[in-house]
Amino acid sequence: MAQPRVLVIGGGLAGLSATMRLAELGVNVDLVSLVPVKRSHSVCAQGGINSVNTLTRQQGDSEWKHFDDTIYGGDFLQHQPPVKEMADWGPRIIDLMDRLGVPFNRTPEGFRDQRRFGGTLYKRTAFAGATTGQQLLYALDEQVRRYEASGKVKKWEFWDFLEPVLDDSGRCRGAVCQDLVTMRFHAFPADAVILATGGCGLVYGRSTMSMVCTGSAVSRAYQAGAWYGNGEFIQVHPTAIPGADKLRLMSESARGEGGRVWVPRKPQDPRDPRDIPEAERSYFLEERYPKYGNLVPRDIATREIFDICTTDGLSVEKDRLCVYLDLTHLSREMLDRKLGGILEIYEKFQGVDPREVPMKIFPAVHYSMGGLWVDYQKSASGGLEEGSPRNQQTNVPGLYAIGECDYQYHGANRLGANSLLSCIFSGLFCAPGVVAAGNAVKKIADDASSRLFDAALRKQEERHEALLARRVGNENPYALHQELGLLMTRVATVVRRNEQLSAAYDEVCGLEDRWQRCSLSDTGNWTNQNVVFTKALGDMFPIAKLILKGALLRDECRGAHYKPSTSMPGIAATDPVEQRREAEQWCDRFEENTRKWLKSTIAKHGADGHPEISYEDIDTSLMPPRPRLYGLVGGDVIEEVWKERQKRASATNGHAAPQPVAAGA
Amino acid sequence: MIQSATDHSMIHPDGDGDSHDQGAGQRFVHVRVLRQDAPGQESYWERHAVPYEANMNVISVLQRIAALARAEDGRQVPPVAWDCNCLEEVCGSCTMLVNGRTRMACTALVDKLLVENPEEIELRPMSKFPVVRDLVVDRSRLFRALERVKAWVPVDGSYDQGPGPRISPEDQEDAYPLSTCMSCGCCLEACPQYTKIEVVRREGEGEEEFAARRKAAFDHGFIGAHAISQAVLFNGHPTGKMIADERLQSLTAIGGIQMCGNAQNCVAVCPKHIPLTRSIARAGRAATVWAIRKIFDR
Numbered sequence: 019m020a021q022p023r024v025l026v027i028g029g030g031l032a033g034l035s036a037t038m039r040l041a042e043l044g045v046n047v048d049l050v051s052l053v054p055v056k057r058s059h060s061v062c063a064q065g066g067i068n069s070v071n072t073l074t075r076q077q078g079d080s081e082w083k084h085f086d087d088t089i090y091g092g093d094f095l096q097h098q099p100p101v102k103e104m105a106d107w108g109p110r111i112i113d114l115m116d117r118l119g120v121p122f123n124r125t126p127e128g129f130r131d132q133r134r135f136g137g138t139l140y141k142r143t144a145f146a147g148a149t150t151g152q153q154l155l156y157a158l159d160e161q162v163r164r165y166e167a168s169g170k171v172k173k174w175e176f177w178d179f180l181e182p183v184l185d186d187s188g189r190c191r192g193a194v195c196q197d198l199v200t201m202r203f204h205a206f207p208a209d210a211v212i213l214a215t216g217g218c219g220l221v222y223g224r225s226t227m228s229m230v231c232t233g234s235a236v237s238r239a240y241q242a243g244a245w246y247g248n249g250e251f252i253q254v255h256p257t258a259i260p261g262a263d264k265l266r267l268m269s270e271s272a273r274g275e276g277g278r279v280w281v282p283r284k285p286q287d288p289r290d291p292r293d294i295p296e297a298e299r300s301y302f303l304e305e306r307y308p309k310y311g312n313l314v315p316r317d318i319a320t321r322e323i324f325d326i327c328t329t330d331g332l333s334v335e336k337d338r339l340c341v342y343l344d345l346t347h348l349s350r351e352m353l354d355r356k357l358g359g360i361l362e363i364y365e366k367f368q369g370v371d372p373r374e375v376p377m378k379i380f381p382a383v384h385y386s387m388g389g390l391w392v393d394y395q396k397s398a399s400g401g402l403e404e405g406s407p408r409n410q411q412t413n414v415p416g417l418y419a420i421g422e423c424d425y426q427y428h429g430a431n432r433l434g435a436n437s438l439l440s441c442i443f444s445g446l447f448c449a450p451g452v453v454a455a456g457n458a459v460k461k462i463a464d465d466a467s468s469r470l471f472d473a474a475l476r477k478q479e480e481r482h483e484a485l486l487a488r489r490v491g492n493e494n495p496y497a498l499h500q501e502l503g504l505l506m507t508r509v510a511t512v513v514r515r516n517e518q519l520s521a522a523y524d525e526v527c528g529l530e531d532r533w534q535r536c537s538l539s540d541t542g543n544w545t546n547q548n549v550v551f552t553k554a555l556g557d558m559f560p561i562a563k564l565i566l567k568g569a570l571l572r573d574e575c576r577g578a579h580y581k582p583s584t585s586m587p588g589i590a591a592t593d594p595v596e597q598r599r600e601a602e603q604w605c606d607r608f609e610e611n612t613r614k615w616l617k618s619t620i621a622k623h624g625a626d627g628h629p630e631i632s633y634e635d636i637d638t639s640l641m642p643p644r645p646r647l648y649g650l651v652g653g654d655v656i657e658e659v660w661k662e663r664q665k666r667a668s669a670t671n672g673h674a675a676p677q678p679v680a681a682g683a
Numbered sequence: 684m685i686q687s688a689t690d691h692s693m694i695h696p697d698g699d700g701d702s703h704d705q706g707a708g709q710r711f712v713h714v715r716v717l718r719q720d721a722p723g724q725e726s727y728w729e730r731h732a733v734p735y736e737a738n739m740n741v742i743s744v745l746q747r748i749a750a751l752a753r754a755e756d757g758r759q760v761p762p763v764a765w766d767c768n769c770l771e772e773v774c775g776s777c778t779m780l781v782n783g784r785t786r787m788a789c790t791a792l793v794d795k796l797l798v799e800n801p802e803e804i805e806l807r808p809m810s811k812f813p814v815v816r817d818l819v820v821d822r823s824r825l826f827r828a829l830e831r832v833k834a835w836v837p838v839d840g841s842y843d844q845g846p847g848p849r850i851s852p853e854d855q856e857d858a859y860p861l862s863t864c865m866s867c868g869c870c871l872e873a874c875p876q877y878t879k880i881e882v883v884r885r886e887g888e889g890e891e892e893f894a895a896r897r898k899a900a901f902d903h904g905f906i907g908a909h910a911i912s913q914a915v916l917f918n919g920h921p922t923g924k925m926i927a928d929e930r931l932q933s934l935t936a937i938g939g940i941q942m943c944g945n946a947q948n949c950v951a952v953c954p955k956h957i958p959l960t961r962s963i964a965r966a967g968r969a970a971t972v973w974a975i976r977k978i979f980d981r
Contacts, residue, residue: 038841039841042840042841053768053774054822054826054866056775056826056866057774057775057776057866058774059769061774062771062773113844114843116847117838117847119836119917119920119923121850122855123855124854128851128852147859147863157836161838164833199815228770230768261743261770262738262740262746263746263770264770366790367789368738369792446841494752539752539759539761539762541761542761544721544816545721545817545819546761548761
């Protein structure tokens, strides 16, 4: 039987690992990417990739604990079987990448070295210098080049995915893409299409993401009928270097080594920061959190820095939100020894020596936990059934999503060094199921197929021509993008308030209307980056709307989604009896909230252009939800009460509380 | 690839043509760009002026130019096309000639460039690759060279076979810098031996026919320092070296390492400070040994 033909959109870690595995299974793959695949956004990941390993296993670690950390870190918003399967695959994936030649750091004896990352007690993270993402991507790029040389893979680099092509029954039969050089359109009939197109950071204007991370590919699938899950969950990293062009990460270790965060008490004090006396500085983290100081948990640091600039208006600069991260009180020698690498990054891009002048930093949009809704088939052991065509398939049959553009693995918040794992895992794991789906699909007649693709091509050509032909209107797409980014950053990142979200939704609709009046400054048909950007911008609005709507409706705090009006403060009482009473109330409220909100937000693109929101129950069959109490006042009392409740519940159910299953031991 | 505007209120969506008015103490950055509308067309200089901002890099200057879409003289012009992606000097996209030097545009800071030349910043496309448009060049030859030297570990497959080989920290530290090569092409731009190969599609020529002809033309040219260094990287890997001879064969074929003129420009311009000349020396020695062995094996 002829092998199916698969179209992969996106050549980051997820797209390349899927391509490699598909080619190995004998499938012919067309690989479409906006940039040469070796230049994909995965190269930006620095820290590492998580997996239980020989060493941590002997310290009590297991795949189960990695699973548990991921679920707990994600505030229980993930279906548990896919996460369990991913954690189980971790060791195999690291071994594979090791065999592919990734230069992981080594111990003196020649084993892979590991470091510790946030959200776990174990040194689970394998790393290759400060460029782990780049190294993993290159290893996969090399294998895919090998398949390209043997003719199994055909790359289409500098091509833009425009729409999935669906037949009358709603099945995906391929896609239409556009050559970014010649601007010609091309139909790609395929037995399955896999989207591996990453996050949507550019909806927020500037972020830590690369310039291709517009979310446009996902938006086009969504507008064609694919569902979008948990869009409102966007991870914001507390410390980034605000650049005029993008935001670059500044490692948390700067605060770990004694860096102090402050703003001048006088708004936008024009003096050189070094000339501002201590009394006229607000070390707001130290003032508000005397116990933790500058090392408050990541989400709190993010919120406080954000709020002091937006709500209190104390940003260091007027046109650009930022606070000082000050290392200048520390000795040069110590800074060079402990922080040399990251200080060089600041110096390289800011042209300022952070040993001499306080750094200016601000939180930055960093990762999209949400993405296209995808299916899975649960196995008897609680993981996934390998080879099932349902794994990673969107609600559109034949259309798959993997990597950052799916919603599957990180719930309400992603743990550091888990993204590289989820990308490679979903790419490798989906392949046999995609092949099975491709083999099972009934071919359509040639004439029906050409009718379908001709119509899709015509539609895209007409959209393109209409854009080029626009003469009326003087809206500038770059200025509109700036407005959209500012708005989204203001209302839909760190702190969310219903009245703001609701107003912003209307404003985005207004921007979308104005987008209709964008006129192009380049109306040619050769490497027209102007029209490509304008199209991508147009496709950001549906994503912006589903983020806002999802955030507006979700009246709770969960992971990255923080709404002050619904936050659950800790215990105020000091009297033990009163404390217990408050803890009982707290737990009641937590249970009530879990019943109401432990659900995935599902957005469907409505005919009127507005998202229709519904909710999907979450498979928590492996690990019952429990409160995240880190840093909460009175957390110990709440935990005590919670444990008693769990014990009572399991006693009345007649079975013991869920015990970890020893996996892979 | 895609230019994003920023939150500085410096963009005039419907500017009235006097954006170069330097009144009210507004400072401007003057930029001279060598433009070319398409392959085979004449190139021409065009001057732009964008409002100065603190901490600008060349990328943000180009973003402002795209948003303004006006030349310095007020004429409406199509935005300058350029390549970029990560803006963190790790993806290798945004190579161009900034004030005559090959480098990444993202780390080219305006303040430093203005110290060099307060009058203007000059931007040109790389000269060793065919211009696609303006500052965008076609670097497919660079990736073809990686295929020529089989720059990969020839694993049996991607199924679980346990861990990779044990590697000493010294060997890892040796390999890691070579593995940070981001295929930016700076070393090739600076190399006197690397000359431009531009293959133009003939009328009526099929896509595959053209691709094959282009590949053949590429394979006659110098393979380049980046590919030699990758061959050294994989010939040093315990599994990679299993096809070391095949790589040495490529390195000694037409356009191979013998073309290196030892100008050492490559190592001087590498943004990642990869020891390219050391790689070339190692590859040269290995190639010599291999060639002699081949004579005796006959």
